[in-house]
Amino acid sequence: MEHASYIISQVINGLQLGAVYALIALGYTMVYGILRLINFAHGDIFMLGAFFAYFLISRFGTPIYLVFFATMAMCALAGYFMEKIAYKPLRNAPRISLLITAVGVSLFLEYFCSLKAIFTPDYIGFPRPFEVSAWNFSLGGIDFSFTNVQVLIFAITFFTLALLYLLVYRTKQGTAMRAVSHDQETVALMGINIDHTVSLTFMVGAALAGVGGILYGIAYPQINVFMGIMPGIKSFIAAVLGGIGIIHGAVVGGLIVGVSEVIVSAFLSSTYRDGVIFVILLIVLLVKPSGLFGKRIDKV
Amino acid sequence: MKFFLESRRLILLAAGIYIVLKLLFSFGIVSEYIQQITIYVFIVVLAATGLNVIYGYTGQFSLGHAAFYGIGAYTSAYLVKTLGLDSVFALPATLLAGGIMAGLVACVIGIPILRLRDDFLGIATLGFGILVRVFFDNSDRISETLGGSRGFTGIVKLTNLEITFVVTVFLLIVTRNLISSRYGLFWRCIKDDETASASVGIDTTRMKLMAFSYGCFLAGVAGALYAHLYTFLHPSNFDFLRSIDFLIIVILGGMGNIAGTIWAGVLWVGFIEGLRIVLPSNVLDLRWVFIPLLLIMLMMWRPYGLMSKKKGNG
Numbered sequence: 060m061e062h063a064s065y066i067i068s069q070v071i072n073g074l075q076l077g078a079v080y081a082l083i084a085l086g087y088t089m090v091y092g093i094l095r096l097i098n099f100a101h102g103d104i105f106m107l108g109a110f111f112a113y114f115l116i117s118r119f120g121t122p123i124y125l126v127f128f129a130t131m132a133m134c135a136l137a138g139y140f141m142e143k144i145a146y147k148p149l150r151n152a153p154r155i156s157l158l159i160t161a162v163g164v165s166l167f168l169e170y171f172c173s174l175k176a177i178f179t180p181d182y183i184g185f186p187r188p189f190e191v192s193a194w195n196f197s198l199g200g201i202d203f204s205f206t207n208v209q210v211l212i213f214a215i216t217f218f219t220l221a222l223l224y225l226l227v228y229r230t231k232q233g234t235a236m237r238a239v240s241h242d243q244e245t246v247a248l249m250g251i252n253i254d255h256t257v258s259l260t261f262m263v264g265a266a267l268a269g270v271g272g273i274l275y276g277i278a279y280p281q282i283n284v285f286m287g288i289m290p291g292i293k294s295f296i297a298a299v300l301g302g303i304g305i306i307h308g309a310v311v312g313g314l315i316v317g318v319s320e321v322i323v324s325a326f327l328s329s330t331y332r333d334g335v336i337f338v339i340l341l342i343v344l345l346v347k348p349s350g351l352f353g354k355r356i357d358k359v
Numbered sequence: 360m361k362f363f364l365e366s367r368r369l370i371l372l373a374a375g376i377y378i379v380l381k382l383l384f385s386f387g388i389v390s391e392y393i394q395q396i397t398i399y400v401f402i403v404v405l406a407a408t409g410l411n412v413i414y415g416y417t418g419q420f421s422l423g424h425a426a427f428y429g430i431g432a433y434t435s436a437y438l439v440k441t442l443g444l445d446s447v448f449a450l451p452a453t454l455l456a457g458g459i460m461a462g463l464v465a466c467v468i469g470i471p472i473l474r475l476r477d478d479f480l481g482i483a484t485l486g487f488g489i490l491v492r493v494f495f496d497n498s499d500r501i502s503e504t505l506g507g508s509r510g511f512t513g514i515v516k517l518t519n520l521e522i523t524f525v526v527t528v529f530l531l532i533v534t535r536n537l538i539s540s541r542y543g544l545f546w547r548c549i550k551d552d553e554t555a556s557a558s559v560g561i562d563t564t565r566m567k568l569m570a571f572s573y574g575c576f577l578a579g580v581a582g583a584l585y586a587h588l589y590t591f592l593h594p595s596n597f598d599f600l601r602s603i604d605f606l607i608i609v610i611l612g613g614m615g616n617i618a619g620t621i622w623a624g625v626l627w628v629g630f631i632e633g634l635r636i637v638l639p640s641n642v643l644d645l646r647w648v649f650i651p652l653l654l655i656m657l658m659m660w661r662p663y664g665l666m667s668k669k670k671g672n673g
Contacts, residue, residue, distance in 0.1 A: 091478075095478070097478060097481070097482075145655055148659050149658065149659060149662060152658070152662035152663075153662055153663065155420075155610055155614075156610065156658045156662035156663075157658075159603075159606065159607060159610050159654065159658055160654075160655050160658045160659075162603050162607075162651075162654075163651040163652070163654040163655040163658065164651070164655065165651075166647060166650070166651040166654075167648060167651035167652060167655070169647075170644075170647035170648050170651070171648050173644075174644055174645070174648070175644065288599075292485065292489070292599065295482065296482060296485075296486060299479065299482050303478075328497075330493065330496055330497050330508075331493060331497070333489050333490075333492070333493050334489065334490045334493035334494070336486065336489070337486035337487060337489055337490040338490075340482070340483065340486045341471065341472070341483060341486065344472075344475055344479060344482075344483055345471055345472075345474070348474075348475055348479060
C-alpha cells in the first residue's frame with residue numbers, strides 16, 4: 060500500500076502541474092484555431108503574469124483575489140497590444156513570417172524583461188500569500204494528501220475553465236470566435252468584425268496564461284524571466300496532443316503532459332522528463348494526426 | 360571533371376573570396392575573434408542551406424534543425440577524441456562521419472514523422488529537438504567523454520579557414536546542382552503541391568525523406584566543423600533557439616534561394632556579432648532587445664525575405 064499511495068501522490072502532483080499547462084495550452088489552441096499561428100510569445104505572457112503577481116503581492120500587499128483580477132487584466136492588455144502591434148500588420152503575409160515575428164516578440168519580451176532596470180535576469184522568490192498546509196485522507200487503506208496549494212490550483216483552474224466554456228459556447232462573442240476559426244472570409248461577409256474577434260481571442264488567451272503564471276508562482280515559488288520558454292513549448296505540445304483548436308483537448312493534453320512529466324521524474328530520472336513528452340506526442344500524431352479529440356481532416 | 364567545368368565561375372568567385380580572406384587573416388588585419396566569426400559564418404550558411412533544402416525547396420517545415428547540427432558535432436568530436444585522430448588530414452573523414460550520422464538519424468526519424476504536414480511536422484521536429492537535447496544532457500551516462508550537461512570539453516581545434524571554405528563551397532555547389540537535377544525538380548514539385556506530385560508518379564515519401572536526410576547531412580557536416588572550431592560543446596548550443604536561428608536565415612534569404620541564404624547568413628551573424636563590438640559594454644544587455652525588434656521590423660518590411668522582389672503585404 061506504501062507504493063500505491065506514493066503513485067497517487069505523484070499523480071496528484073502531476074495534475075497540479077498539468078492544470079497550469081492546461082491554462083497555457085488554452086491560449087495557444089484558441090489563437091491557433093483563429094490565425095493558424097503558433098504564438099511562441101504566449102509562454103512569455105505566462106511569465107509576465109507571474110511577475111505582475113509578484114509585484115502586486117510583494118510591493119503593494121494586494122489581497123490574493125485582487126491579484127488574480129489585476130493580473131488577468133494586465134495580461135489581457137499585454138496580449139491585446141502584442142496582437143495589434145506585431146501580428147496585425149502581418150495578417151496577410153505568409154504564415155512563416157508571422158511565426159518568425161512571434162519568435163521575435165518572444166525574444167524581445169524575455170530580454171527586455173531581463174534588463175536590470177526591469178525584472179533583472181535573476182531568480183526571484185515568489186511570495187506565497189498563505190502558508191502551505193496539507194490534509195490527509197485515507198481511502199480503502201491507501202493514504203494520500205492534498206495541500207491547500209493543490210486545492211487552490213484545481214479550484215481556480217476549474218472555475219476559469221467554466222467561465223471560458225460559458226464565453227465560447229454561450230455568448231455571441233464566443234460564437235463569433237468559433238465562426239472565425241472555421242472560415243474568415245465568410246464570417247467577414249456576415250458582418251462580424253474579425254479584428255475585434257481576434258483581439259478578444261488574444262486577450263482571453265493571455266488572461267488565462269496570466270492565471271497560469273500566478274498559480275505556477277504559488278506552486279513552484281521561484282520565478283525568472285526565462286521561465287516561460289519550456290512550459291510554453293510543452294503547453295503547445297499539449298494543445299497538439301489534445302487536438303489543436305479544441306478547448307477540452309487542450310485541457311486533457313495539458314493534464315497528460317503534466318502527469319507524465321511528474322511520473323517520469325519520480326520513477327526514472329528528472330532529466331528524462333522533457334524527452335517523454337516527445338515520445339507521447341509522436342505516438343499520438345502517428346496514430347491520429349489531428350490529436351486525441353481532433354476531427355478527421357484530410358489535409359492537415 | 361565536368362563538375363568543375365560547369366561551375367567554374369562559382370569556383371573562381373570562391374577562390375577570389377578566399378584570397379581576400381586569407382590576406383586579411385595572414386597579415387593580422389583582423390583580430391583572432393573576427394577570424395573565428397568569419398569561419399563561423401560559413402558553418403552557419405552551410406547548416407542553413409540544409410534547412411533551405413528541407414523547407415525552402417521541399418516545403419517540409421522543420422523546427423528541429425539544430426538537433427542534427429548537434430548530432431554531427433557530437434559524432435565528429437567523439438570520433439576525434441576517442442580514436443585520437445587529431446590531425447587536419449583526418450578531419451574530412453570525421454566531418455563526413457558527422458554528416459552521415461546526422462543523415463542516418465534524419466532518415467530513421469523521417470520515416471515516421473514526414474507523414475505529417477506543415478505545423479504538425481514542425482511540432483514533431485521541435486519535439487525531436489527537445490529529445491536530442493535531453494539525450495545530450497544525459498550523454499555522460501553512455502560515455503564519460505561526452506560530458507552530459509557539463510558539456511563536451513577538450514576537443515582538438517582542427518577547423519581552419521581552408522577546410523571550412525573548401526567544404527562549404529563544395530557542398531553548396533553540390534546542393535545547387537542537386538536542386539537543378541531531376542531530384543531537385545521532384546522536391547520543388549512536392550513543395551508546390553504534394554498531392555499533384557504523387558498523382559504524376561513522383562514517389563513523394565522517398566523524395567521527402569531524401570531531401571530531409573540530405574538537408575540534415577549538411578547540418579551534420581556544419582556541426583562537425585563547429586565542434587572543431589570552438590572546441591567545446593554544450594547541449595544548450597543545440598536547443599530550440601538555434602533551430603530558430605537557421606529558420607530566420609532561410610526566411611530572410613527567401614525560401615528556396617541559395618544565394619539569399621548566403622547573404623542572410625552573413626548579415627545575420629554579422630549583425631549579431633557586430634552589435635557586440637559596436638555597443639559599449641554597459642549597454643551590451645540591450646543587444647538582445649534590439650535584435651528581436653529588428654527581426655520584427657524586417658518581417659513587416661519584407662515578409663517574403665530580403666532578397667525577394669515582393670514587398671509588403673499580399
